[in-house]
Amino acid sequence: MTLPRIVIERCHYLAECTEEPGAITRPFASDAMRRAQALVTDWMAEAGMTVMRDNIGNLRGRYAGAGEATLLLGSHLDSVRDAGKYDGPLGVIVAIAAVQRLRDAHRRLPFAIEVLAFADEEGLRYGSTYLGSRAVAGPFEWRDLERVDSAGITMSDAIRTFGGDPDRIREDRWQGGDLLGYCEVHIEQGPVLEARGLPVGVVSAIAGQGRFEVEFTGVAGHAGTVPMDRRRDALIGAAEFVLAVEAAATTQEGLVATVGKLETHPGVSNVIPARAMMSLDIRHADDRIRTEVSVRLASRAQDIARRRKLSIEIRTVAQNPAIVCAPRLVSLLTQAVEECQVQPIQLTSGAGHDAVVMSSLSDVGMLFVRCKGGVSHNPAESVTTEDVAVALDVLSRFLELLAEQ
Numbered sequence: 386m387t388l389p390r391i392v393i394e395r396c397h398y399l400a401e402c403t404e405e406p407g408a409i410t411r412p413f414a415s416d417a418m419r420r421a422q423a424l425v426t427d428w429m430a431e432a433g434m435t436v437m438r439d440n441i442g443n444l445r446g447r448y449a450g451a452g453e454a455t456l457l458l459g460s461h462l463d464s465v466r467d468a469g470k471y472d473g474p475l476g477v478i479v480a481i482a483a484v485q486r487l488r489d490a491h492r493r494l495p496f497a498i499e500v501l502a503f504a505d506e507e508g509l510r511y512g513s514t515y516l517g518s519r520a521v522a523g524p525f526e527w528r529d530l531e532r533v534d535s536a537g538i539t540m541s542d543a544i545r546t547f548g549g550d551p552d553r554i555r556e557d558r559w560q561g562g563d564l565l566g567y568c569e570v571h572i573e574q575g576p577v578l579e580a581r582g583l584p585v586g587v588v589s590a591i592a593g594q595g596r597f598e599v600e601f602t603g604v605a606g607h608a609g610t611v612p613m614d615r616r617r618d619a620l621i622g623a624a625e626f627v628l629a630v631e632a633a634a635t636t637q638e639g640l641v642a643t644v645g646k647l648e649t650h651p652g653v654s655n656v657i658p659a660r661a662m663m664s665l666d667i668r669h670a671d672d673r674i675r676t677e678v679s680v681r682l683a684s685r686a687q688d689i690a691r692r693r694k695l696s697i698e699i700r701t702v703a704q705n706p707a708i709v710c711a712p713r714l715v716s717l718l719t720q721a722v723e724e725c726q727v728q729p730i731q732l733t734s735g736a737g738h739d740a741v742v743m744s745s746l747s748d749v750g751m752l753f754v755r756c757k758g759g760v761s762h763n764p765a766e767s768v769t770t771e772d773v774a775v776a777l778d779v780l781s782r783f784l785e786l787l788a789e790q
């Protein structure tokens with residue numbers, strides 16, 4: 386079987402590692418993640434890498450080079466709920482395949498390659514994103530360790546159960562000496578490459594994102610007896626705010642804002658909701674605009690709460706500024722694309738990636754792979770073997786170009 390075909394097949398095997406039968410749901414430090422890591426460990430070892438797992442739960446495979454410096458490759462193994470097969474795993478598996486090629490050719494480059502399979506990028510279990518890359522690149526938010534999941538398990542306990550030591554996450558920080566950069570292959574998750582008829586594209590920048598938890602609190606009451614003008618219904622306040630979020634995003638060019646999660650308490654059909662908790666995700670390529678809109682929406686939420694006699698709490702979960710990919714790596718990836726007989730284009734990413742956090746540690750570069758219909762965070766995610774073959778060739782060529790420098 387060809388290596389690109391093996392890459393696709395491996396993404397399918399990883400899709401079997403899930404917490405929800407019939408869907409792909411692979412949260413941080415879960416049994417599903419343990420099974421996925423067992424597979425990836427074998428694949429890394431087969432490609433000649435020494436493999437270890439750090440305290441936060443990232444898998445790290447190292448392929449020694451002739452020199453001391455290291456190039457980092459990778460992406461994440463966790464997923465959103467009811468995910469597709471490729472968001473994250475593709476980048477890990479293509480990186481391993483590129484190392485496999487070197488091994489099969491008995492090649493050592495002038496630098497070591499370390500493939501990082503991050504333990505959490507999406508934040509599904511604890512709401513807090515980029516746990517894996519933040520442990521490697523910093524800053525790790527120590528308060529996150531006290532977060533609890535929906536079953537009441539703290540992040541500290543989850544890390545312990547998974548085999549890590551939360552008190553030693555500091556040791557996960559990169560300590561391996563000189564870095565040449567971090568390069569991530571990822572599906573585009575958008576429609577640009579498909580529209581241009583291109584298999585791959587080079588990322589020039591990644592939009593910033595803010596994630597918040599917004600909680601309206603009112604008063605529970607009997608659905609049959611409390612008159613409408615006497616109610617302090619938390620969900621009605623939340624509903625008004627959701628529409629305000631949509632309005633803010635549709636009137637600001639380039640802004641996207643999403644309420645992806647909404648929970649009510651007590652959540653019973655004949656009780657007026659006393660509490661409504663929602664997530665809020667706001668993104669823009671310009672951090673100033675994103676911050677302005679976030680402040681405006683926070684004040685809008687306060688107004689709604691005041692008018693409806695509710696109380697409101699807004700918690701910041703994460704703020705990640707926009708980042709620019711390193712011109713040196715962008716140019717090498719672009720050259721690699723050209724040398725693979727593909728028209729090179731550059732595009733910005735609206736989705737967040739581990740590269741955002743890794744940019745605080747080293748230069749970063751990213752290669753996007755076309756995905757069908759631009760669909761992602763959806764079980765319908767799809768890539769072709771032919772496009773994966775191009776991505777693998779580009780990554781291999783990129784390694785050679787870096788070795789020639």
Ligand code: HGY
Pocket residue numbers: 506507735736737738
């Ligand atoms: O949410 C994101 O942008 C990414 O998929 N983690």
Ligand code: MN
Pocket residue numbers: 465472507762
């Ligand atoms: Mn994702």
Ligand code: MN
Pocket residue numbers: 461472473506571737738
């Ligand atoms: Mn991803």
